[in-house]
Amino acid sequence: MSQSLAESIGPVPILRMYPAAKTFLDLGCGPGSASRYAAFHGLNVLAVDRLRVAPERIRGLPKVRYLQKDLHSWSPGEETWDIMVLLNVLQFLDRDYALETLLPKLVGCLNPGGLIEIQTFAPGETLDTPSKYVPHEIVRSLKGLAILGQRMFEHDGPDMQGARRHFHLTWVRARKA
Numbered sequence: 058m059s060q061s062l063a064e065s066i067g068p069v070p071i072l073r074m075y076p077a078a079k080t081f082l083d084l085g086c087g088p089g090s091a092s093r094y095a096a097f098h099g100l101n102v103l104a105v106d107r108l109r110v111a112p113e114r115i116r117g118l119p120k121v122r123y124l125q126k127d128l129h130s131w132s133p134g135e136e137t138w139d140i141m142v143l144l145n146v147l148q149f150l151d152r153d154y155a156l157e158t159l160l161p162k163l164v165g166c167l168n169p170g171g172l173i174e175i176q177t178f179a180p181g182e183t184l185d186t187p188s189k190y191v192p193h194e195i196v197r198s199l200k201g202l203a204i205l206g207q208r209m210f211e212h213d214g215p216d217m218q219g220a221r222r223h224f225h226l227t228w229v230r231a232r233k234a
Contacts, residue, residue: 066228068094071140071174078139080168084128085146089115096120100140105131129154133166140172147177147195148186155188160198167233173202174230179209181225195229202231 068091072078081095086104089112096102102121104111111123124131128150141163147155160175167173180189192207207229215221 066174066176066230067091067144068142071142071172071230072098072100075140075170075172078171080138080140082133082138082141082166084131084141084143084163085149086112086115086123087145088112089121091142091144092121093118095140103136103138128159133162137166137168138171139168141167141174143173143175143177145176145178147175147190148188150188152188152190156194156198160195161200164199164201164233167202169233171233172205172230173199173232174228176226176228179225179227181209181211184222184224190227192227192229195227196231199229199231202233205230205232 072095078100081100081102083092083102083104086092086106089104092102092104092115096118100120103124104115104121105124105126107125107127109125115121115123163173175195178184178186178189179191192209196204196207209225209227211223211225213221213223
């Protein structure tokens with residue numbers, strides 16, 4: 058990923074955009090990089106993933122609460138958040154569930170002034186994933202939010218096993234008024 062791209066998406070710029078944020082939701086947290094970054098910057102984090110044990114990167118961090126849950130059965134309950142990230146997880150969810158249930162539910166759990174960032178595989182991606190998205194599909198599911206940015210982009214980088222790949226990604230960032 059190019060330096061300028063890394064500086065424009067992900068937890069670094071989104072925390073800069075909302076310096077007063079107190080809470081952070083990392084859905085599909087994977088190895089926990091975004092959760093760790095948010096916790097080290099003072100936010101109270103809920104990291105959700107289907108892994109039975111919290112990723113080593115976030116295990117024992119006092120600001121991070123880990124919840125082992127499949128996102129198809131996860132519900133936010135009454136909790137709300139200032140910042141939400143779904144980084145490279147949406148493509149593993151059932152498309153109808155993600156667009157018609159999960160994303161609209163998240164809009165309702167976002168605090169006023171809050172931010173949500175979604176990065177997921179685009180249709181050009183070569184990896185085997187159940188769902189691939191273009192920005193306008195995600196935007197439609199974020200009714201009531203101001204869309205701050207959306208685009209599709211490509212980059213070369215390592216996959217989860219460390220192999221170099223060419224990725225096609227969809228990215229959307231939005232704010233609740």
